[in-house]
Amino acid sequence: MSLPSGDPSMVRGQELRVWSAYTQLLESLLQLEKAIKDRVDLLIQPQRPVSTEEQDTNLGRLMRRVTTLLQSGETSRPPAASPHTPRAVGAHAQDQLQHPPGPLRVTYVSSELSNRGNDIMTLLNFSFQDFMSFxxxxxxxxxxxxxxxxxxxxxxxxxSDLVTKRLSQKDMDLIEDTLLQYPDRRGHPFLRKEVAWFLTHYCNSHAPLDPENVVVLNGSSAVFSALVTVLCDPGEAILTPTPFYGPFALTASLYTKVHLIPVHLDSEVSEENPRPFQLTVDKLEQALWDAQLKGKKVKGFLLINPQNPLGDVYSRDSLQEFLEFAKRNNLHMIVDERYLLSVFDESVTFHSVLSLRRLPDLSRTHVIWSTSKDFGIAGFRFGALYTHSKELAAAVGSLGFLHGLSGITQYKLSRLLQDREWINRVxxxxxxxxxxxxxxxxxxxxxxxxxxxxxxxxxxxxxxxxxxxxxxxxxxxxxxxxxxxxxxxxxxxxxxxxxxxxxxxxxxxxxxxxxxxxxxxxxxxxxxxxxxxxxxxxxxxxxxxx
Structure with a gap:
């Protein structure tokens, strides 16, 4: 999926207004052209049963709209042309409009929406245009x-054949009153219990995890969005190594306008950088220092382990160093472990943050997991948070009012996660x-x-x-x-x-x-x-x- 470069929240300002005006003008001109053609056709074929009064009203409306746009001043200077392949902006602009420069390759404009609504549609259209084509x-x-x-x-x-067969078995089917009613906003207790057990077992936790510290929402992106919502104020930031899972940048900025500060890793191998795209504490410290010099208030550190898209699996010692870095700088440590069961090389050992016996900052260490990647059921829209802070669990759980799962889905997931024999042997x-x-x-x-x-x-x-x-x-x-x-x-x-x-x-x-x-x-x-x-x-x- 194509995503805006840099911080998606920067897609705004003068460039957006100019391009929006041009988009509206183009749409209006195309509509006006069609309306004039229809009116001419009616003059040529007066026997057609069409209301001329309605057509004349529509023509007048379109002409006034074009005049208003031309007088606005926003269209006095055209936006820079782009050499890239044209994409549609609006239903009638298929081959008329080239991409604007930079990240604004697709612009959504509607007079019915607020500026924020148009911004959101622009970001989403751009982010998922390839996927929608697919x-x-x-x-x-x-x-x-x-x-x-x-x-x-x-x-x-x-x-998918294995999961489809397992989900089709009779023990997966249950319809009862509690599944048809509003659940606990954090998720049904029976599912949170199974998630706690599952993470205890597969993350090799040295002690049983507490179901009261589990929150279940509709996807790991929803979990991350809820986390940054309750941890950060608008304009604050989260540190994360890049390249990384790009949709998190969109997720962070969509509602809360939280920025992701990149810790850029490079491919060049040197004595200081023996592996391509290697993450070190020195790089984290430098990125944090640079962000602070620019006046950014950094509230957390996002780490993906196993890393997406690089595939790196961090050692126990590296994890401990990263956790100590977060503690030293009063940062929340958010670890995305959604690929924990997708380590297929037997020579590679995965270490979960939950397996560490000593967490430098227990209440500020949070783990995200989902079944989307490991089990290939992204369509279930399930994501889970495990945090040692009950206060944070309650705050994130309150957003389950908007981002919860259906009771029937939760039941199927609980049955799937508790089937240890099928998971381990099949x-x-x-x-x-x-x-x-x-x-x-x-x-x-x-x-x-x-x-x-x-x-x-x-x-x-x-x-x-x-x-x-x-x-x-x-x-x-x-x-x-x-x-x-x-x-x-x-x-x-x-x-x-x-x-x-x-x-x-x-x-x-x-x-x-x-x-x-x-x-x-x-x-x-x-x-x-x-x-x-x-x-x-x-x-x-x-x-x-x-």
Whole structure:
């Protein structure tokens, strides 16, 4: 999914007003053109049963609207043109409007909405435009072989057969009064009990976790949004290493206008940086210091472990250092562990924050988990928070009034999580084997294409380096390559959507069924061959001119 670069809350101001005015003017002119054509047609064919009074009223309204927009002054100077492929802005502007510069490639404008409403629609349209294209034109081997293949959204589709079969068994079906009524805003007690047990067991907690410290909401993004809402005031910030899961930037800013301060990790290997994109406390300290110099009030530190999209799994010692950094700077430590069961390399050991015997700041350490990635049931919209602060649990739980799950869904999830035998003997061994096989298949293909990548043993995606296909190596060229993939009906997530500081990196999801994965990698290859040929032709043309 494409996401705005940097802080989504910055998509506003003069640039938005100018582009909004142009969008409204274009829409109005197109509507006026159609209305005039209809009126002319009526004059030519007066026998048509259409009300001329209604048409004349509509013409007058459109003319007044165009006049008002022209007199507003906002359209006195056109916004800068963009070289990128046009996208629709409004139902009648399909091929009329080019993307504005920077992050404003898609602008939603409605006179019925507030400025904030238009901002939200702009952000959401931009963030999910590729995914919406995919939903409307999905690949199917037989029914739609030319549809989009989505290798950009992290979903585990490898074990849907196992989960579907388990969720179809009779013990999953229950309809009773309590499931049809309003639940506890934090989630039904029976589900919170199973979540506490589940995290105690699979996070290797040294002591049983307390169900009273569990909050259940509709997705991990909802949990994160609720967390920053109760921890931060508008304009305050959360520190996070990048590249990272981009939608969190949207989630943080959408309602509460909380900023995510990036701790940029780089790919260059050196004596101080022995691993690509390595996170260190020194980098955290520097990013925090820079943010404070700019007047930002930083309230927390977000860590994703296992890391998405890099696939890194942090050691116990590293986790302890990060926790001590947070404690030293009075920061809340938010750890997203939604991939904890998706570590498929047997040589890699996952350590949960909940497994540590000594937490430097117990009441400020919070863990997010969901079944969306590990079990491949993102459609259930389930996310859980575990915090040692009952006060925070109560505050986040109060937002369950808006972000709760249905009772029937909660019951099915509780039955799924308590089935230890099925999880340990059927699901996890099969899931890990299939993830290993899909990862191996994909990395062999990447090696055959000469594409560098980070080889990790966790998660659902691979962080690949396509910098050699960019000339010059800029984010504009990264976007052009992303567009070329879309032309070939394959979706990857560009690095800028993950706030990567280096252009040319892409996130490729491999946890896909084999027919789609094969076809998606083939389309990727074709797009890169086309890109390579164009770069060669450009180089030859430049040489000839010289």
């Amino acid at each position: 939903l409307g034109d999905k690949f199917h081997k037989d029914e739609n072989p030319l549809g989009f293949i989505n290798l950009g959204v992290c979903e585990n589709k490898l074990c 699901f996890l061994p099969t899931s890990h084997n299939r993830l290993q096989a899909a990862h191996k298949y994909t990395t062999i293909c990447l090696q055959g294409l000469g594409i560098p990548f980070l080889k990790r043993g966790s998660g659902l995606s691979i962080w690949i380096n396509l910098r050699k296909y960019l000339n010059p190596c800029t984010f504009d060229q990264e976007l052009c390559l992303h567009r070329r993939f879309l032309d070939h009906k394959v979706i990857l997530c560009p690095g800028k959507a993950c706030m990567c500081s280096e252009p040319g990196w892409f996130c490729l999801v491999f946890a896909e069924k084999l027919p789609q994965l094969e076809q998606g990698l083939f389309r990727l290859q074709q797009a890169l061959l086309e890109q390579e040929q164009e770069l060669t032709e450009r180089l030859v043309a430049n040489t000839m001119r010289e």
